[in-house]
Amino acid sequence: MPEDFADGWEARRVADRQIAEALVVDVAGFEGPLDLLLTLARHQKLDLRRISILDLAEQYLAFVSAAQDLRIELAADYLVMAAWLAWLKSRLLLPPDPEADGPTGKELAAHLAFQLERLEAMRTAGAQLMGRNRLGRDVFARGMPEALVLRRTVRYNASLLDLLRAYARVRTHEEYRPLDVRRDPVLTMEAALTRLRSLIGGSVDWTLLEAFLPEGWRIDPKRRRSAVAATFAAMLELVRAGEAEIDQEAIFAPLMLRACRAGSGDRTAGGNAAYQSADG
């Protein structure tokens, strides 16, 4: 490497570091490594087509190391870019290896330059768009749209976004559920019956009616009352169908239920049967 090149290099390094340090403070303001590179490139040359990718890589690396010296945490993609630029730099500095396949350093540098130019072009385009005559600010639509009511039709409206959100909701099942359950505080007898039928098989021993109340129907008095009534009706239904037996020691004593064992014939089992204290 020629010496004057090395000297120039040192001088530039100092300048780069100064730029980099000025930028470090503001690292949060960058939208990713490409944005940072574009800013560095702009510091280098106004015409992006004439920037030196080698210098740019050097500036970027200086920036990253300065940020690290200052113990500023950089997002991983900044470091990935740094590693890649370091590698690109070595590729640009070393004579090309005729054996190596894949893109040459020059090609990679050209693509990076293209990316920077493209990003800047889009940024400019965005600014131009925003600066156009805009509807509702510079240009106006009819302020008094006329709707002469002759025929009134109902049109249901839903946007694609509504549709996508609905699907997302269905697929993830994480809809917002309010704490107060706005369900009618009535448990239907059918519901209680279905539930009881499926549970009764497991109840060989006398079990309190209350143990069969569904979760969520046990605390709130209104709901509990409805659940007890429905479950009681369902119990009677099961007894009538010969699927269960029911027992009560005395009037207003707890009601107990168990599955009807075929051939047990113990239909009038005494109230002394030990019952589970399975109160929920």
Place this chain on the structure above:
Amino acid sequence: MADRTDPPQAFGRAVEQEMGQLFEDLPLAEQERMVEAILFATAEPQTLRDLCARLPEGTDVGHALALLERRYQGRGVHLVQIGEAWAFRTAPDLGHLMSREAVDLRRLSRAAIETLAIVAYHQPVTRAEIEEIRGVSVSRGTLDLLMELDWIRLGRRRMTPGRPVTFVTTTGFLDHFGLESARDLPGVQELREAGLLDNRSAPGMPLSLEDDEDPDRPAQDPLFDPDDAV
């Protein structure tokens, strides 16, 4: 612009009036197009005073209105005076063309939009499958509404026992939602990446069997409550 009328302006106006003798007033044609634009864009009929407040000093609003009224004579839209105010109105003989404007927009119920989404993503899909995916039963009315809206229609019968009918989406559906084909609907992953899907909880969770907004929810849901097993 000159729409403020605080005292300093009154002084300014006097000056401007004098200036008006020095500088040319706005050409009448320009005044006319200004009035035209204002009357087109405002939501309320404008009185002479309203118009004056918006227009540059020295505008002869009355003259501009007269020119404008003549210009729109016999056109599809007329300039009409309503009390003290002015507005554009459709020519009375063309009112019938606007009859289609009278539509009531209503939002689709949550059950309906979810059902529609499921049909869109899973078509051809049977009612039982829709219910399985939503975790709640689908009322006949919901499907009827969607069919009436011409967003879904019956597809082929499924060649399974019972030969259930299937539902598919229509061209009307694509039209309404601005899709070129149902294939263009984004996948779950893409929805999440577009930020449409809140991924606080992992997908693939068991179907929730409760939907408190759905009255005809199957009655067996408490069965699946593990706490409840005796």
Place this chain on the structure above:
Amino acid sequence: MADRTDPPQAFGRAVEQEMGQLFEDLPLAEQERMVEAILFATAEPQTLRDLCARLPEGTDVGHALALLERRYQGRGVHLVQIGEAWAFRTAPDLGHLMSREAVDLRRLSRAAIETLAIVAYHQPVTRAEIEEIRGVSVSRGTLDLLMELDWIRLGRRRMTPGRPVTFVTTTGFLDHFGLESARDLPGVQELREAGLLDNRSAPGMPLSLEDDEDPDRPAQDPLFDPDDAV
């Protein structure tokens, strides 16, 4: 509207066509004022199809629009073409007169502006391509916001591995930014000539985020069955 072809309608149409021969078509001037009335009455751009649906059979809407466009040249209100649709809009140089009607335009983040520009200039464009151009992943809610503003929508899926969805701009976008079509985007010709709109693939850059292949393929897969193609 006219996408159903059930017999009664077809019959009615045939009758109308015959009538068209019996009765003179509407004079052009009359057609022009009808189109004028409809476009004046609605705030939303109307497509040729919308207009045809409202006008009597045999109306030469294209011709009427051309006449109307010429008539409103240089006026306070212009007839403008927005994609496939037409609308009256106030002349841009008079915007200051309507400052009271001005709505607060939502300030967009830099990310949103850039993303919008990329969709506009590169459409149809995939999320991965947007990310490749910006060098960062598309932040949550950006595409969402642009869709909500009705500036972008889903286009066709790209027929590449993973079949990613694409984004394109809407008529609402053209309307908002006063563009007749995406070909009129500022500087688009120059950018194309400079090769900056080419889809140049990266020779092994770390910036190309190639995660279009989504791992949990959405459940709508059967939809994308090639046998299903219409």
